[in-house]
Amino acid sequence: MFLYVERLLHTCRVTHVAFAVFEPATLNEALGLLTNEGDASAALAGGTDLLLRIRRGARKYRSVVNIKFVPGLTGLTWDAQRGLTLGALTTFRTIEQNEHVRRHYLALVEAARVVAGVQLRNLATIGGNIGNASPSADSVPPLVALGATIEIASATGTRVVPIEACISGPGRTVLIPGEIFTTISVPAPATHSGNAFSRFSPRSAMDIGIASVAASVTLDADGRCADCRIALGAVSPTPLRGTAAENALRGERITPAIADAVGELAAAATTPISDIRGSAPYRRAIVRTLATRVVQQAAARAATAGAR
Amino acid sequence: MTRQYVLTVNGKTSTVTTEPHQSLLDTLREMLGLTGSKKGCDEGECASCTVLLDGAPVNACLILVGDAVGKSIVTIEGVAGSEGPHPLQRAFVELGGVQCGYCTPGMIVSSCALLREQPDPTDEEIKFYLAGNVCRCTGYNKITAAVRSAAETMRAADVPAPARRTA
Numbered sequence: 295m296f297l298y299v300e301r302l303l304h305t306c307r308v309t310h311v312a313f314a315v316f317e318p319a320t321l322n323e324a325l326g327l328l329t330n331e332g333d334a335s336a337a338l339a340g341g342t343d344l345l346l347r348i349r350r351g352a353r354k355y356r357s358v359v360n361i362k363f364v365p366g367l368t369g370l371t372w373d374a375q376r377g378l379t380l381g382a383l384t385t386f387r388t389i390e391q392n393e394h395v396r397r398h399y400l401a402l403v404e405a406a407r408v409v410a411g412v413q414l415r416n417l418a419t420i421g422g423n424i425g426n427a428s429p430s431a432d433s434v435p436p437l438v439a440l441g442a443t444i445e446i447a448s449a450t451g452t453r454v455v456p457i458e459a460c461i462s463g464p465g466r467t468v469l470i471p472g473e474i475f476t477t478i479s480v481p482a483p484a485t486h487s488g489n490a491f492s493r494f495s496p497r498s499a500m501d502i503g504i505a506s507v508a509a510s511v512t513l514d515a516d517g518r519c520a521d522c523r524i525a526l527g528a529v530s531p532t533p534l535r536g537t538a539a540e541n542a543l544r545g546e547r548i549t550p551a552i553a554d555a556v557g558e559l560a561a562a563a564t565t566p567i568s569d570i571r572g573s574a575p576y577r578r579a580i581v582r583t584l585a586t587r588v589v590q591q592a593a594a595r596a597a598t599a600g601a602r
Numbered sequence: 603m604t605r606q607y608v609l610t611v612n613g614k615t616s617t618v619t620t621e622p623h624q625s626l627l628d629t630l631r632e633m634l635g636l637t638g639s640k641k642g643c644d645e646g647e648c649a650s651c652t653v654l655l656d657g658a659p660v661n662a663c664l665i666l667v668g669d670a671v672g673k674s675i676v677t678i679e680g681v682a683g684s685e686g687p688h689p690l691q692r693a694f695v696e697l698g699g700v701q702c703g704y705c706t707p708g709m710i711v712s713s714c715a716l717l718r719e720q721p722d723p724t725d726e727e728i729k730f731y732l733a734g735n736v737c738r739c740t741g742y743n744k745i746t747a748a749v750r751s752a753a754e755t756m757r758a759a760d761v762p763a764p765a766r767r768t769a
Contacts, residue, residue, distance in 0.1 A: 314603070315622035315668060342664050345625075346645050362669060387658070411734015413649045413712065416658045417665070499733030500647060 310349045314357035321366060321476070325449045327359045329472035337361050337474045339383055339422035342414055367421075367476060370395070377482035382421025382444075382475040386433075387412065389420065398483050400595065401436035401491040401508045408432055408493050410500055421475040427461045428502075430528035434461070435508035436491045438525035438533050442480040448473040458525075458533040484521070487512040488595025490588045493527070494580045496571075503528050504572045507560065507584040511548070511592040519543045519593070524556070524585060529564035529577050536560035539585060548593035557586030607667050611636065612680025618667070626670045627651045627662035630677060638678035638707045642736070649735040652708035653677050659715040678707035681714060689761055690714060690752040699748035701739030709735050713749045721757055725750070 315338075316331075318324035328335060334356040338344055347353045361367060361383070368381040372394035380389070389395055390406035409415055409423075409432050423433045424444065437457040445454050449472060457478075460468050469475070483489070493506035506527035514520040522543050524536035539559035546552045566577035604619050611634060618633045627644070630636040630653070642650035644663045651662040654676040681688045690710050693699065700706050709732060716723060716731040723731070728749050729742070737745060755761070 310623055310625065310628075312621060313623050315666060317668060338666075340664075341666065341669075342646055342661075345664055345666075349644075360666065360668065410646070411649060412715075412731055413652050413659045413661045413708075413734050414646050414664070416655075416660045417646075500736070 311351065311354075313348060313355050316357055316359045318359060318361070318364060321364050321447065322449070324359055324361050324364050324474065325447060325472060328474065329449050331357055331359070332471045335359055337425075339425070340385065340417040340419040341422075342410075342418045343422060343426045343428075361474065372398070374482060376479075378480040380420055380478040380480070382424075382477060383419045384421075384478075386415035386418050386420065386423075390415065399436070399440060399480060399489060401439060401489040401510065401592075402433070402480075404491040405432040405436045405493070405506075405508070408495070408498070408503070420478060424457065424460065424478075425467055425469065425475060427463070427465050427467050429464055429531055430503045430506075432493060432503060432506065432527070434533050435506050435525035435527040436489070437478065437480065438535060439491075439508035439510045439523045440480045440483075440489060441510070441523060442478055444475050445477045445479070446473050447476045452476070454479075458535065461532050463531050483510070483599075484512045486514070486520075486596050486599055488592045488597070488599050490591040490595060492584045492588050492591075494584060502571065505529050505564075505566070505577045505580040505584060507581060507588045509585070509588045509592040511543070511589060511596050513548075513593065513596045516547075517597065518545055518547050522589070522592075524560060524589065526560060526564055526581055526585070529566040529581055531565075534563060534565075536563045536585065538563060539589075543589060548590060550590075553586045553590045556589050557582040557584075560585035605668075607671050609634075609667075609670055609675060610673070611675045612677060613674075620667055622666065622668055624667050625663050626653070626665040626667055626675070629667045629670075630662060630675075636677050636679050639711075640704050640707055642704060642708075647736070648705070648708070649712065650705050650708040652711045652735065654711060654715055657715065657718070659712045676711070676714070678711055681710060688714075688752075689755040689759070690717070690749070693748040693752035693755065694745070697744050697748040697751055699740065699745045701737075705735055705737040705739075709737070709745055713752070716749070717753055717756060718762075722753060723749070 338358040338360045367383040371379045386406040489510040491508040493503040495501040508525045512521040526534045539556045561578045561582035566574040568574045640650035642648035646661045646664045653662045
């Protein structure tokens with residue numbers, strides 16, 4: 295009851311926690327501001343997580359550096375050799391609707407489509423989703439399964455790290471003050487490869503995943519698994535690959551028996567927490583089922599993909 | 603420190619003086635008197651504050667006022683034409699898509715965007731598009747029926763969805 299009243303008071307209050315807003319026009323200006331402001335500032339992308347954290351008082355910032363109007367941070371390009379390049383500010387709605395993503399990276403589409411609702415997906419960005427570093431971030435497992443990398447820029451230069459290496463813990467990334475994510479690169483899919491993502495949450499929209507699995511599978515001419523990557527979401531503090539499951543799948547035909555074994559090995563790799571959304575054993579059981587399904591789905595897509 | 607912002611809302615240009623951390627929703631409601639957009643949760647969970655920003659439905663509670671400068675903003679107040687309520691508004695009334703009314707502005711503004719993207723949506727497409735709009739009264743069936751009915755009316759009469767209203 296008290297919580298309810300407090301919430302009502304909060305939502306009726308017009309004024310939110312105050313902070314200054316910088317609106318840099320160039321990347322260099324943004325990086326300079328972030329360097330100068332240090333810990334007292336944060337880069338504002340879609341704002342769907344950051345603004346809430348500020349309003350709830352979870353994080354105190356003197357300022358935000360609004361990077362929405364910085365050129366070069368938006369835009370999605372596809373190239374048959376180089377693959378997909380996503381500006382960090384690419385929204386989930388853009389990703390789910392793009393014809394190239396829909397053709398080559400269904401795992402990303404499947405992840406984008408379960409993020410909140412259409413209104414939020416028009417605001418929320420993929421760079422922000424990674425930077426927020428929630429273990430349940432929906433974009434992370436598909437990007438890990440697809441072998442994506444992210445470019446980090448600072449006033450002194452740029453560096454490129456794999457997605458799985460850019461998150462260091464719940465809510466923590468490897469970014470140091472003065473750095474931002476600029477672009478995400480997803481390699482072009484191999485010939486005869488397919489990918490898939492599946493998430494379980496009690497509600498189909500406006501909910502956070504209890505567990506998720508993404509897989510990318512490449513088949514050889516014999517229909518055996520030539521290569522694969524399996525990523526598990528919301529079951530560990532940092533992005534997790536099901537390495538043992540991948541090793542079990544390589545060289546094998548994708549039979550129900552091997553998919554079942556893959557599910558078991560994937561579940562064994564997890565280190566989930568128990569919380570209000572589900573217990574650790576429950577999350578593990580979900581991963582087992584999802585991994586079994588998702589590798590079969592990715593393999594089925596690979597079988598029909600043909601040469602790219 | 604306050605700043606001046608020039609906003610184009612429902613085809614009309616207004617200048618407001620406010621703090622840069624203020625949300626577009628608070629600006630619309632408290633400074634421009636456009637209280638049709640509702641403040642249900644103020645955290646992007648309910649979509650009762652949905653407005654169209656350059657045609658795209660977004661949660662006005664999660665946008666800083668400065669992010670709306672130079673863009674076309676359409677609120678529920680801009681949905682009706684000079685000839686009276688929009689077919690979506692009529693359908694919501696006629697088919698009982700409204701109970702307490704709190705979610706209705708967001709439902710209708712979002713539906714405007716849906717019908718512009720997809721003039722003949724299936725029930726599944728309607729449900730997918732409105733999945734972020736929370737209603738605690740109707741059970742959604744009458745809302746879906748209202749959108750379907752308005753879509754038919756609009757296709758028959760060739761009524762455009764007011765996605766990018768200009769002056």
